[in-house]
Amino acid sequence: MFRRPPGGAPDEIEKLYRPRRSEQRSAAGRQGPTRRMPPIDEPPRRPSGAGRGRGYDGSGRARRIREQRRRRRRTVLILLLVVLLVLPTVFYFWADSRLQRVQALEKYEGQPEDQPGETYMIVGSDSRDGLTEEEMQQYGTGDAAGKRTDTIMVLYVPETGKPSIISVPRDSYVDIPGVGQNKINAAFAEALGGGPTLLVQTFEQASGVHIDHYVEVGFSGFVGIVDAVGGVEMCPEQAIQDPKADLDIEAGCQEMDGETALGYVRTRATPRADLDRIQRQREFFSALISKATAPSTLLNPFRSVPLVTEGTDTFVVDEGDHLSDLIGMALAMREDPATTAVPVGSTPTIAGAGSVVLWDEARSAEMFDAMQQGQPIPESAMQE
Numbered sequence: 001m002f003r004r005p006p007g008g009a010p011d012e013i014e015k016l017y018r019p020r021r022s023e024q025r026s027a028a029g030r031q032g033p034t035r036r037m038p039p040i041d042e043p044p045r046r047p048s049g050a051g052r053g054r055g056y057d058g059s060g061r062a063r064r065i066r067e068q069r070r071r072r073r074r075t076v077l078i079l080l081l082v083v084l085l086v087l088p089t090v091f092y093f094w095a096d097s098r099l100q101r102v103q104a105l106e107k108y109e110g111q112p113e114d115q116p117g118e119t120y121m122i123v124g125s126d127s128r129d130g131l132t133e134e135e136m137q138q139y140g141t142g143d144a145a146g147k148r149t150d151t152i153m154v155l156y157v158p159e160t161g162k163p164s165i166i167s168v169p170r171d172s173y174v175d176i177p178g179v180g181q182n183k184i185n186a187a188f189a190e191a192l193g194g195g196p197t198l199l200v201q202t203f204e205q206a207s208g209v210h211i212d213h214y215v216e217v218g219f220s221g222f223v224g225i226v227d228a229v230g231g232v233e234m235c236p237e238q239a240i241q242d243p244k245a246d247l248d249i250e251a252g253c254q255e256m257d258g259e260t261a262l263g264y265v266r267t268r269a270t271p272r273a274d275l276d277r278i279q280r281q282r283e284f285f286s287a288l289i290s291k292a293t294a295p296s297t298l299l300n301p302f303r304s305v306p307l308v309t310e311g312t313d314t315f316v317v318d319e320g321d322h323l324s325d326l327i328g329m330a331l332a333m334r335e336d337p338a339t340t341a342v343p344v345g346s347t348p349t350i351a352g353a354g355s356v357v358l359w360d361e362a363r364s365a366e367m368f369d370a371m372q373q374g375q376p377i378p379e380s381a382m383q384e
Contacts, residue, residue, distance in 0.1 A: 096323040098312035104196035104214035105318045111201075112210040116374025117158045119209060120329050121200055123188070123216040124151030124265070124281070149188040149199070150266060151281050154209070155329060155337070161376035163332045165286060166367075167278035167341040173356035174206040183356060196316075207342075207368045213325050214318040221314025222265075223258030228306040229291045231255040234264065234284060242269035261288075274357075275344070282339040289333035341383040343367065 104121075125148065152168040170185040176198065179186065187194045187202040200211050217225070226232055235253040242248075247263030249256075256264060265284050270276040297303045315326065343363035349355050360383075367381035 092323060095308050095312045098309075099321075099323065099326075100314075100316045101319045101321070102196050102214075102216075102316055103319055104200055105211060105320065106197050106201075108201060110205070112204055112208055112372070114212075115210045115372050117156065117371065118213070118328075118332075119157075119211050119371070120155040120213040120215055120325075121203065121211045122151070122153045122155060122285070122329075123149050123196070123199065123214070124222065125149050125188070125216055125218050149185045151278075152184065152199070152203075153282065153285065154203075154211070155332060156371055156377070157332045158370075158376045159374040163335055163337040164377050165282050165333075165337050165339045166377075167282050167339075168203065169274060169278060169342065169344065169357040171274060171347075171355065171357045172206075172342065173350065173353065173358055174202060176202050177205060181353075183353060196318075207364075207371075209368050209371045213321050213329070214316075215321075215326065215329065216316040217314055218316075219262060221310065223262055224310035224314060225292070225307065226256070226258035226261045226288065228310045229288070229297055229303060231257045232261060232284065232287050232291050234261075234287065236264075236280075238270070240264070240267060240269055242267040245269070275341075278341055279339075282341075286333060286337065286339065289330050293330050293334050338377070338382070340367075340377065340381075343381060343383040 149170060152170055154166045154168060155163060156166060157163045168184065170183065172184040173181060174184050176182050176184070176187045176194075178198075179194075184199070184202055184206075188196070188199040196214055196216065200214060203209070204211055233253060233255050236249060236251055239251045240247055240249050242263065245263040245267040247260070247267050247269075249260065249264070261284065265277070265281045268274055268277050291297060292307055297307065311326075312323065317325070343360035345358045345360035347355060347357055363381045363383070367377050370377050370381065
């Protein structure tokens with residue numbers, strides 16, 4: 001028991017035994033801070049600067065950083081739009097301007113009216129334009145002046161159903177306006193004053209089928225396009241040797257480069273001569289378009305850019321045709337088109353014309369009637 005010091009006043013005694021300030025603070029720390037509870041109707045106050053992001057210092061730095069990020073995102077978006085929209089558009093018009101154009105689809109009296117469906121006349125000419133002397137010798141093309149047609153095909157796209165590739169035998173004996181009866185390829189020969197316009201008119205008059213688009217490619221362009229896609233695989237059933245076409249291939253599947261492919265579609269050194277040739281031309285052209293429009297080609301700039309460059313530099317089209325029409329032709333060719341020819345009736349020899357091809361009147365009329373109506377060609381009118 002403590003004793004009060006003698007004579008000490010109560011206040012002095014209390015001061016003597018009062019805890020020091022440091023002891024008071026220590027005791028207060030153990031007890032914890034006294035919190036003032038807010039009124040029930042007053043929400044708790046948020047500390048100044050809370051919720052403004054990490055690193056907020058009141059200087060506006062965080063806001064400037066956010067604005068810089070937004071500007072960068074806008075810049076990236078604009079660049080993507082340029083790449084995805086502007087550059088392809090510029091590339092399209094540049095490629096379209098490279099196409100060579102001729103007046104092939106002229107209006108004339110007695111021309112068949114526009115018909116349902118769509119037709120493309122595809123002509124492979126033997127023009128040596130663009131070939132050097134060494135290349136003409138290498139490809140076995142000879143050095144004949146002017147140009148004639150080695151290939152005449154019509155791609156027919158009906159309103160509904162499968163498209164068809166129709167070969168027109170170059171020796172087809174028809175009436176050429178202003179010339180008279182002759183082989184249809186004579187309508188294209190410059191020596192007779194012919195060309196694309198007369199060839200289209202001759203076919204339209206002989207068949208009654210309206211032609212909507214015209215596409216032509218020469219030897220040089222053909223070789224370049226085949227090489228641009230990296231070659232085309234074909235599977236001939238028999239070996240073919242033809243010194244005139246500079247061709248020597250074995251039977252069986254093989255990759256053909258431009259030089260070999262040119263000889264393959266030109267040679268007549270097989271039992272049915274020109275009839276075999278037009279069948280090979282249809283098959284090869286279909287395979288070429290399939291390879292050219294395959295994702296492995298289109299998505300590979302080392303294939304697609306040379307393909308566009310070679311194709312647009314060598315294709316000859318009508319003045320009203322554009323790159324979009326060639327794209328439409330390629331897409332139609334990817335739909336696994338039927339391949340056929342104008343039905344052949346006989347192959348007589350006619351004085352002054354030599355061996356010619358006469359169309360089968362009934363079956364060719366059936367084919368052309370279906371085309372005039374925009375309907376698929378019936379199987380009964382198909383020719384191997």
